[in-house]
Amino acid sequence: MYGLIPAPVSVEVSEGHCLIGCLPGFGYEKQFEPEVSVVASWLAQQLPKTIPEEYRQADIISINVYNDLVKGGTEAYKLFIRPTVIEIHVASAAGVVRAGATLAQLVSAHGCRLPCLSIEDQPRYSWRGFMLDTVRNFFSVDFILRQLDLAALHKLNMFHWHLSDDQAWRLDLEEMPELAAHGAQRLDRRFNVVKWKGGSYSAADVRRVVEFAASRHISVIPEIDVPGHSSALLASHPELWCRSAHDDRHFLPEDRYGIFDAVLCAGRDESLNLVGRVFSGLSGLFPGKYLHAGGDEVPKEQWLVCEHCRARMRDEGLQDKHGNFDPERLQAWFMEQVQVGINGLGRTMVGWDELVDGGCSRDVLIMAWRSTGHGAKAAELGYKVVMCPQNKACYLDHKHLDLEEEPGQLGICTVRDAYAFDPHPEGLSAAAAANILGGQANLWTELVYFGKQAEYMLYPRLSAIAEALWSPKAVRDFASFASRLELHGRFLDRLQVNRYRGPLE
Numbered sequence: 001m002y003g004l005i006p007a008p009v010s011v012e013v014s015e016g017h018c019l020i021g022c023l024p025g026f027g028y029e030k031q032f033e034p035e036v037s038v039v040a041s042w043l044a045q046q047l048p049k050t051i052p053e054e055y056r057q058a059d060i061i062s063i064n065v066y067n068d069l070v071k072g073g074t075e076a077y078k079l080f081i082r083p084t085v086i087e088i089h090v091a092s093a094a095g096v097v098r099a100g101a102t103l104a105q106l107v108s109a110h111g112c113r114l115p116c117l118s119i120e121d122q123p124r125y126s127w128r129g130f131m132l133d134t135v136r137n138f139f140s141v142d143f144i145l146r147q148l149d150l151a152a153l154h155k156l157n158m159f160h161w162h163l164s165d166d167q168a169w170r171l172d173l174e175e176m177p178e179l180a181a182h183g184a185q186r187l188d189r190r191f192n193v194v195k196w197k198g199g200s201y202s203a204a205d206v207r208r209v210v211e212f213a214a215s216r217h218i219s220v221i222p223e224i225d226v227p228g229h230s231s232a233l234l235a236s237h238p239e240l241w242c243r244s245a246h247d248d249r250h251f252l253p254e255d256r257y258g259i260f261d262a263v264l265c266a267g268r269d270e271s272l273n274l275v276g277r278v279f280s281g282l283s284g285l286f287p288g289k290y291l292h293a294g295g296d297e298v299p300k301e302q303w304l305v306c307e308h309c310r311a312r313m314r315d316e317g318l319q320d321k322h323g324n325f326d327p328e329r330l331q332a333w334f335m336e337q338v339q340v341g342i343n344g345l346g347r348t349m350v351g352w353d354e355l356v357d358g359g360c361s362r363d364v365l366i367m368a369w370r371s372t373g374h375g376a377k378a379a380e381l382g383y384k385v386v387m388c389p390q391n392k393a394c395y396l397d398h399k400h401l402d403l404e405e406e407p408g409q410l411g412i413c414t415v416r417d418a419y420a421f422d423p424h425p426e427g428l429s430a431a432a433a434a435n436i437l438g439g440q441a442n443l444w445t446e447l448v449y450f451g452k453q454a455e456y457m458l459y460p461r462l463s464a465i466a467e468a469l470w471s472p473k474a475v476r477d478f479a480s481f482a483s484r485l486e487l488h489g490r491f492l493d494r495l496q497v498n499r500y501r502g503p504l505e
């Protein structure tokens with residue numbers, strides 16, 4: 001399969017070769033111009049800087065794009081490589097970019113002399129994502145654009161952008177400048193001269209990311225994590241903490257990692273008002289269907305002693321079956337208010353799988369991170385689910401190997417483990433199976449300070465997960481993947497990806 005990752009649905013090789021004598025011209029309908037320009041830039045990256053003498057006489061080939069595919073969905077494509085022409089057939093613009101990713105990989109593998117072949121291809125899942133935590137460490141817009149480009153070259157189509165957590169608030173909203181002013185920098189105490197460290201993304205930065213992603217048919221899902229993981233939010237709004245009359249606690253973005261009691265007071269209307277304004281600001285910046293509101297890892301002890309939270313539980317009848325105040329139900333109630341606000345903006349809320357514990361509207365898309373079992377349970381209950389289980393699958397902050405000298409935290413996930421990821425666990429009912437939209441890889445960055453380190457954690461495990469999400473089960477095979485990875489590795493090298501090169505298992 002010529003180093004193609006993800007593996008296409010079908011590849012048929014025929015006689016002959018197509019010689020590329022120069023950067024080929026394109027024939028296409030005007031509407032495909034943005035996509036064609038992305039594909040042309042990919043080919044220019046992969047073609048040799050000087051075309052070898054023997055190919056210069058080749059017939060000038062043309063890459064013709066036809067908008068005539070009727071089956072396979074918006075991202076499907078057919079690619080024909082013939083001696084003097086390359087044809088791409090699509091059902092929509094997205095297919096042009098997906099076909100272009102295949103073509104770029106073929107050119108990487110074969111240079112100017114492509115084998116004649118025909119490829120038919122379409123994705124297994126509609127949600128093929130990756131998450132980057134830009135909170136624990138700050139990453140530049142240029143780095144994010146580069147990761148989007150690499151993701152598109154692997155046919156991924158969802159970018160989950162983790163923008164708030166205990167350690168920082170990264171979004172500089174024009175209407176609420178205090179959030180980034182107090183939340184975007186944290187004290188770096190690693191040296192004896194303690195400094196503020198961090199950064200935030202302006203509206204212009206977000207527009208660059210969203211537009212670049214759109215040109216590659218990647219949707220951006222921003223995440224603001226509430227009501228937990230909120231130290232950096234409370235840094236500018238300490239009044240939203242469950243304080244008593246004698247408590248004047250102040251908050252700073254955390255310089256430690258873990259789970260903290262910096263949780264928004266679920267009893268105060270002000271908390272919901274603020275979260276509502278934040279998501280309203282987000283909806284103006286991010287045009288996609290989904291807004292992610294977090295909801296994971298919420299310590300709830302202080303809700304039980306806070307007079308506002310207790311009043312809320314009393315007024316809303318949030319008790320357990322023994323009649324005691326139930327903070328799980330308070331979280332469910334809080335997230336429901338957030339969800340109603342997000343729906344009012346015409347968007348769908350995404351939340352981590354803890355939301356299923358207390359129950360929520362079936363309109364919420366659940367991201368199953370604790371385990372595939374949590375995702376299966378949610379799917380059986382009727383939620384739409386994206387699988388990103390932490391254990392030996394989708395958490396790319398884990399080490400590649402069980403070695404002291406490998407970077408990483410909290411677990412081991414070999415390339416083989418990542419490859420074995422399947423969003424559909426055994427034994428699901430047909431209805432539940434239909435609720436699973438796909439999966440994604442998550443890169444948390446507590447120990448990832450620099451972009452080059454991020455690439456080491458991502459690749460080639462993200463290549464493996466991209467195949468798990470795109471390729472039909474019938475063509476997936478680890479031995480084949482491992483052998484394609486030899487050529488694919490050179491493709492990544494040409495793009496100067498700082499990939500992991502060690503054993504795959």
Ligand code: ACM
Pocket residue numbers: 296297352369
């Ligand atoms: C998570 O890893 N807490 C979503």
Ligand code: ZN
Pocket residue numbers: 241242243264265266267268302303306307308309
């Ligand atoms: Zn409270």
